[in-house]
Amino acid sequence: MSAPVYIDIRSQRGNFQLAVKTFIPDGIVGIFGPSGSGKSSLLKIMAGIEHPDNGQIIVRGREFYNRSCKIKVPARKRKMGLVFQEGRLFPHMSIRKNLLFGFEDGAAIGLNEVIDLLEIRHLLNKKPHQCSGGEQQRVAIGRMLLSSPEVLMLDEPFSSLDQRLRRSIIPYLIKIHQKYHMPIWVVSHDICDLLMLTNQLMIMNNGQVVGNGSYHELLFDSLATSVLQQEDEINAVRLPIYHIEQVNGMKAYHYQKQTSSNYLLLDVDQELEIGDQLIVSISPRNISLSLHQVDDISTRNQLAGEITSIKERGKKVFCQVDIGFSVLVEITRSACDKMGLKEGMNIYCLFKSSSVKILSVGK
Amino acid sequence: MSAPVYIDIRSQRGNFQLAVKTFIPDGIVGIFGPSGSGKSSLLKIMAGIEHPDNGQIIVRGREFYNRSCKIKVPARKRKMGLVFQEGRLFPHMSIRKNLLFGFEDGAAIGLNEVIDLLEIRHLLNKKPHQCSGGEQQRVAIGRMLLSSPEVLMLDEPFSSLDQRLRRSIIPYLIKIHQKYHMPIWVVSHDICDLLMLTNQLMIMNNGQVVGNGSYHELLFDSLATSVLQQEDEINAVRLPIYHIEQVNGMKAYHYQKQTSSNYLLLDVDQELEIGDQLIVSISPRNISLSLHQVDDISTRNQLAGEITSIKERGKKVFCQVDIGFSVLVEITRSACDKMGLKEGMNIYCLFKSSSVKILSVGK
Amino acid sequence: GDSPKKGANEITVFAAASFTDVITEIAQRFEQEQKVKVRLNLAASGTLARQIESGAQADVYISANKSWMDYLEEKNYSKESGVLARNELVLIIPKSEVQEDLKPEVLLMYPKNRIAIGDPGYVPAGKYAMQVLKAFDVESEEHLLLCRDVRSALMMVELGEVDCGIVYKTDALQSTKVDIIYTFPEEMHDPVAYYQVLVSSGALAKEFYDYLYSSESKQVLTNYSFKTD
Amino acid sequence: MSELLTIGLTEVEWSALAVSLKVSLLCAFLSLPFAVLAGWLLARKEFRGKAVVEAFLHVPMVMPPVTTGYLLLLMFGTNGLLGSWLETLGIRIAFSFDAAVLASIIVSFPLAVRAVKQAVEMVDKRLEDAAEILGASRWRIFFAVTVPLAFPGILSGFLLSFTRSLGEFGATITFAGNIFGETRTIPLALFSAMQTPGKESEAFRLMLLSIVISFIAMLASELVNRRYKKELY
Amino acid sequence: MSELLTIGLTEVEWSALAVSLKVSLLCAFLSLPFAVLAGWLLARKEFRGKAVVEAFLHVPMVMPPVTTGYLLLLMFGTNGLLGSWLETLGIRIAFSFDAAVLASIIVSFPLAVRAVKQAVEMVDKRLEDAAEILGASRWRIFFAVTVPLAFPGILSGFLLSFTRSLGEFGATITFAGNIFGETRTIPLALFSAMQTPGKESEAFRLMLLSIVISFIAMLASELVNRRYKKELY
Ligand SMILES: Nc1ncnc2c1ncn2[C@@H]1O[C@H](COP(=O)(O)OP(=O)(O)OP(=O)(O)O)[C@@H](O)[C@H]1O
Ligand SMILES: Nc1ncnc2c1ncn2[C@@H]1O[C@H](COP(=O)(O)OP(=O)(O)OP(=O)(O)O)[C@@H](O)[C@H]1O
Ligand SMILES: [Mg+2]
């Protein structure tokens, strides 16, 4: 199925109207939008604990809601696993019981796996009110993972987690997705986190979906722009590693099948092997363009590429450069003019190895 | 008073021990630490809704708690305004009533000012449960601001807020601090947000304060390092603007009294005037060092400076460079060796104008 | 639940609550003599009558109230009935050290406080008391304290809530906290009596009914100061 | 049975209705503040002998009302401990309208307290903490946070007071007597009717009357409760 | 007064104590599931005529117990509507131990339901939603989330059932009779004692007995409640 989720709903809550008509593609989808734009409302309706006034919801071929046919599948039969923004742990149960609430023997994801991933082993016998905000958030994620949902919906799952935890949970979610082909929808205010998870975004504003597609498309989509331009842009790509060698005392990771001089010089904490996947993210603001290679500079990555497009958004100029994968580079108008950049030009992308954020997903 | 807050407490909660003995300096202080390290617990004890097992708390000359003298000032008399991680709005009151709960006529901060800043005017007649997560968070902040606390404590105030809102609330907090000299303590997982607010950090880990001081000091402090090295480092400085001119179609902001060739070429959305203050933040990872100026590159800011120190932390090398203010630059060991960098050397700091995050505080 | 399985060796007697002590003693004797079991149900006469009306399996009913006996007769629940014992109506005052000579006329006609009597609406003793009061020309109800049953009237006097009360002699004699100052002559009121009704047609029931008239029963009744004739 | 269907109330019924309503309303309103206070104390405060106080408060619940009435009489009667003292002040409570109200209050109080206590216990303490941090005094926290959030329980306590008092018989007849127009409430009139042969229809009418009142009370409270919930959710 | 201080209980007292305890415990345990169900229904479900059902449930509360007992008698008596039908099945309820239990249940049920309803209403619905999303069936949600969170109310309902039943007099004496060893509970024995002049001390002892039981019950429930709260907070 090419469009496994079809939503066409309307729901009036006081003076707020949610009016969503969209397809959600399979895979991991990031839901992004300003506070109060209706993200949580949409997820609650998808989960089936709130109902729209009107419309239709079809998920993976099952009709969950249809006003005209009076179909209203109850939440417990939908298997739409929603992790609430506010946690909603059961206060009278220990963390262990909370985790096991939706767990059935033989479930694909194991208890110990989740406990270790989320670093909550020391909490198992505590009650939710004895846990810190971030601990509760982790338990809520764990509880949902263990309940074997068919679709995983996370509402701001990382809001009280520190970087280290995010960096361990995000690759895990990607792995789960790859292993079980479970659609994952993530609401987050941190576009950087989102883009590490996925390139597919759904942008909401004012109760409507104003954009739906890949990040690069949306960046220049007039409707989505109003939302996205408040944010820092990010390049995030997932790269397979074909070859690793030592260059000038640093590791060079080749991400193209054919050996070329375009490789990434990076400091990766983990020991990577050929065949592993890397998620690298780098801000378009941190890439410089140069007409030729530059010496005597601490910038180690100087990758040759070709400008595929030059687009303007507001005062900013974005060059899309193909260096084996497509990266967005933000430059100033004056720089663009001064260097005489044009589409089709050969150019070097300069960025420091340390300005690249790295996550490894394993195989 | 040079050390207006003295804390020396011990508190055992199950298997978690909070043991804090520290001074908190006046001003804005960021509290940082991994999930479950005791940040919220500390703030609750300071606010007076939980009590330690033992110890002493003195805030601005008033003794709030002293086990041996049996002093236990009740929360309502402390005026320690704590905004809870979980909001805690009164569910039976409208947002307006929530906001006005602690408000007294003649309070310094006005209702309309707060409503406009937090963009919550459309919520005034709603009940908390009718508001989204981020909306509730904003109301909780507003409610506290309006209650005229003497110390403002914010526990993860921005966790569900988008960038745009953060960028308007942070300067406001700084302004409030400057105007009323109210100490502000902010817990956040986003070190970037914290550093925009302040340079003063308190690092917690495992129930203890493992570092207390300015960010630059802490970065190389062995105890604090274990916490901070999980995070991306950030340079954040507050600069006064002495002069503005037009250079190559961009605005150049002079931040030094004496005119020099060191100025910042930036794209600031707001119209700034001389005398305004800028908060700029840039990651050490996004600054390149070069032995000489580089042409034909989109990198517009090439500021001359002098290396004041070179420190290693793990595999990373940090150069502190004085370019009128002190910036930290992260480079690789191989680059350092190759370029033969030494303390006292003259060098150029290269960074793109777009990789600088900017907040303006006004006068 | 040990629900009542009515064996041949068991009878159920419904008796007015004010008759508790007497009937308990008589029943015990009967039990010993006949080697049978007597179940006693003790409540207000009206309550008992209503219970019988709604199908309670009573064998013998002892009422303090003639009208309830009549009621049951009317409804054909009575196989046989008669007067079991007679009682007298007395005027009582709280016990006091100073034994001044109190005249009933004075007490009844010029009460300082209230006079406790049973509620004439449904308490027989109250009805008799009203007849007595009428004989004394006390018309106003203002000074009357109408009690739920004659025992409550006695209690009010015991507690000193009232100056005096009109109750049964048997009750008054048993109380150590009141003094009888006057026994009303029988002409002043309808006969004061307990009535017995044979409700069921069982042989044992009839036997108990007759036993109540036996000399043993009469002895017990006399011990409690009832008049039997 | 035709009397059953007579629409107008007889004088006796009117009087019983009036007395009953007066007693029950007074009882409910007078108990309310004390019940709220006691319920709150029991739910929120720790003090020595709290369990004993609580058990003591519930004694009127476990004793047959007649006994309660008797004990009240022992206390407030002319020779009673409190009664004799009040007598010197010229106050006599027993066998009066006031006694009927007092009896009702005593008998229904445990119910009201329990309802309030249970509700206050379920009020999120953290909201009270939040109010305290915002500088609210104890009173303000109590009236602006605790009471509104415990409102369903308080309403329930009020209603229990009212209905329990409507049905109160034993303590009233013992302590307040059965005085027409003063203490003869519906249950007392009903009892009289039931204890008199042939007054079945009068009894039934009185029964219906009390059921009708309780229906009205229940519906009214349900309405208030719904409105409250709508406000809240 | 020396009898008052005799420590051992007389046969009469033992019997009354045993009957009372049996009736009250059975009443409390038998009511519990129905009270929980009814309280939950009233708190969580919307259906036509709900307010009427609720008002109806509360009728036994507002009627004098004697009347309730009388109505029970009319229904379950041998000549009653249900009674005559049960008779054909060989079941006879009135004037038996079962009748005492039934009377207690009817009289105390409104209290138990109300306590449960109030507690369920205060349970955070969002937690039930969360459970549903985790795939829990209605039953599971009810037993694993709603009931434990409403536990204080359920305990309170149980206790109210128990104590109200301990003090129950009017309905019992009317419907179950006052039969020694079978339906003569403490309140009935107390009544009998009070009906007999000179038995004051027996009456007092019985009164104390019921107070002692209620104390024990209250303390036990308080203990359970505390343990629960400790578990939770
Ligand atoms: N029951 C309700 N009645 C009225 N308005 C409501 C109700 N529920 C939600 N809203 C409004 O709907 C809007 C969307 O809410 P929602 O929780 O979906 O936002 P969100 O996108 O999740 O925001 P956030 O990022 O702050 O969590 C908000 O403006 C909120 O005020
Ligand atoms: N009542 C309690 N009993 C036992 N442990 C407790 C209790 N309260 C808190 N803790 C523990 O204390 C530790 C610190 O909690 P605290 O809420 O202060 O963390 P935090 O630093 O605010 O974390 P976060 O960033 O996740 O909010 C946690 O590990 C928590 O499990
Ligand atoms: Mg939301």
Ligand SMILES: [Mg+2]
């Ligand atoms: Mg916290």
